[in-house]
Amino acid sequence: MEHFPAFFALKGRPALVVGGGAAAARKARLLSDAGAAVSVVAPALDHEMEALIERGLVRHRNGTFAADDLDGQTLAIAASGGVALDEAVSEAAQARGVPVNVVDAPRLSTFIMPAVVRRDPVTVAVSTGGAAPVLARAIRASIEALLPANLGRLARFADGFRGAVKATHGDEVGRRRFWERFFAGPIAAAVLAGDERWARERMLDAVNRRPAAESGGGSVALVGAGPGDADLLTVRALRLLEEADVIVHDRLIGPDVLDRARRDARRIDVGKRAGAAAMSQERINALLLREARAGRRVVRLKGGDPFIFGRGGEEAEYLRGHGVHVSIVPGITAATGCAAIAGIPLTHRDHVQALTFVTGRGRDGDPDVDWAGLARGRQTIVVYMGRAAAERIAGRLMAAGMDPATPAAMIVNATLAGQRVETAPLVRLGAVAGGEGGGRANEGPSLFIIGEVVRHADAWSEATRAPALLQAVGV
Numbered sequence: 001m002e003h004f005p006a007f008f009a010l011k012g013r014p015a016l017v018v019g020g021g022a023a024a025a026r027k028a029r030l031l032s033d034a035g036a037a038v039s040v041v042a043p044a045l046d047h048e049m050e051a052l053i054e055r056g057l058v059r060h061r062n063g064t065f066a067a068d069d070l071d072g073q074t075l076a077i078a079a080s081g082g083v084a085l086d087e088a089v090s091e092a093a094q095a096r097g098v099p100v101n102v103v104d105a106p107r108l109s110t111f112i113m114p115a116v117v118r119r120d121p122v123t124v125a126v127s128t129g130g131a132a133p134v135l136a137r138a139i140r141a142s143i144e145a146l147l148p149a150n151l152g153r154l155a156r157f158a159d160g161f162r163g164a165v166k167a168t169h170g171d172e173v174g175r176r177r178f179w180e181r182f183f184a185g186p187i188a189a190a191v192l193a194g195d196e197r198w199a200r201e202r203m204l205d206a207v208n209r210r211p212a213a214e215s216g217g218g219s220v221a222l223v224g225a226g227p228g229d230a231d232l233l234t235v236r237a238l239r240l241l242e243e244a245d246v247i248v249h250d251r252l253i254g255p256d257v258l259d260r261a262r263r264d265a266r267r268i269d270v271g272k273r274a275g276a277a278a279m280s281q282e283r284i285n286a287l288l289l290r291e292a293r294a295g296r297r298v299v300r301l302k303g304g305d306p307f308i309f310g311r312g313g314e315e316a317e318y319l320r321g322h323g324v325h326v327s328i329v330p331g332i333t334a335a336t337g338c339a340a341i342a343g344i345p346l347t348h349r350d351h352v353q354a355l356t357f358v359t360g361r362g363r364d365g366d367p368d369v370d371w372a373g374l375a376r377g378r379q380t381i382v383v384y385m386g387r388a389a390a391e392r393i394a395g396r397l398m399a400a401g402m403d404p405a406t407p408a409a410m411i412v413n414a415t416l417a418g419q420r421v422e423t424a425p426l427v428r429l430g431a432v433a434g435g436e437g438g439g440r441a442n443e444g445p446s447l448f449i450i451g452e453v454v455r456h457a458d459a460w461s462e463a464t465r466a467p468a469l470l471q472a473v474g475v
């Protein structure tokens with residue numbers, strides 16, 4: 001080991017930074033975050049350092065470094081950018097026994113600064129002993145992606161119960177077991193998901209050994225998998241997939257997404273195939289409940305966003321009603337995925353004041369939709385699950401007064417292999433979709449965007465350019 005890893009306690013203690021540039025400002029800010037009383041010595045300051053001084057986080061002595069600036073300092077950082085000055089700071093600090101770091105000069109330093117991942121109060125420090133700072137930063141980036149954003153909140157939550165757990169769990173082994181169960185269980189999962197109220201209630205039960213805490217240690221996360229491309233999963237979705245014991249997923253979830261999950265997680269496909277019966281909603285609910293009650297971490301993986309035409313609400317309500325903790329992880333919904341690949345802004349200040357998502361399929365067939373309201377214009381309409389009913393939907397909109405020339409787009413397999421965008425005026429939407437019944441409806445999921453914004457699609461300008469070109473050459 002090249003260096004001894006340790007953390008300085010700097011709260012209220014003096015620390016010196018020599019230099020007024022951007023590198024010095026970054027160090028001064030870190031020291032201030034750690035609670036140090038930071039002084040900066042420099043004849044000139046850049047705007048970042050000036051901002052720290054203005055906010056009262058740093059005291060400034062205008063001038064050049066003198067050895068007695070080090071008197072009483074807990075540590076010093078030389079970041080002047082001048083080799084001779086930084087060397088002088090290092091020499092003077094070492095002569096006085098003040099720990100010193102010279103930026104980018106490990107040989108002149110008695111301590112080095114690691115790359116840091118912060119989830120205060122949790123701190124992860126990465127060091128390559130000064131050998132490869134860029135590698136340290138790459139490692140930090142990997143750890144950043146791995147650690148939940150709310151990890152600090154979890155540490156503070158646990159800290160708040162330490163005394164109570166000590167009082168109720170007398171022996172050390174029992175206490176350790178308690179905390180191991182806590183960090184692997186649903187209460188910690190709830191804190192990480194931002195649901196501290198539920199977690200606090202359950203924690204009180206657990207600390208006081210009340211039966212409610214014993215009723216199944218599992219949890220369910222309703223996770224949005226986005227429109228298909230695995231790179232569009234959220235960081236939280238990825239983390240939950242890596243931790244899951246069981247993944248209950250829909251048919252639209254592709255192998256690329258499932259490949260991101262823990263290898264030995266059990267995968268259960270409950271999806272519907274066109275026409276064929278899939279697992280009923282009641283059986284899916286019962287399955288989720290059974291798995292959670294068996295103490296498993298269940299990820300219910302749904303295409304797009306779980307709360308947009310995904311029955312996420314029904315599942316969450318059922319599970320919560322049975323006392324299971326449910327967290328919701330939003331995903332990129334098909335509308336935004338499709339809009340992005342087609343180059344269609346869903347809103348535009350010039351011509352769109354509203355955006356409406358509708359389903360092309362109601363509970364018992366036709367959706368219960370206010371067609372006249374939708375036909376009023378100055379809005380974008382996105383139709384999910386509308387392929388088979390495209391002709392009817394276009395007909396209803398036109399009958400309600402929508403201009404037959406309104407631009408419309410059909411996007412198939414967005415973000416997946418074989419993605420395709422077709423545009424046409426509303427009057428031709430049914431034909432584009434393959435007529436009544438949707439023609440090649442089995443080629444993959446498809447979605448419609450209707451409204452003036454479709455004019456921004458690359459496919460629209462190609463479709464409108466083609467006839468213009470033909471006219472120009474006299475055909």
Ligand SMILES: C[S@@+](CC[C@H](N)C(=O)[O-])C[C@H]1O[C@@H](n2cnc3c(N)ncnc32)[C@H](O)[C@@H]1O
Pocket residue numbers: 227228252302303304305306307308309310332333334335337338383384385386411412413414415416445446447
């Ligand atoms: C049951 S809904 C689920 C919607 C999902 N919860 C969401 O937020 O995107 C399924 C419909 O979403 C649309 N869809 C989902 N993924 C799609 C994709 N990659 N390309 C086009 N449409 C998609 C289609 O309209 C499909 O029929």
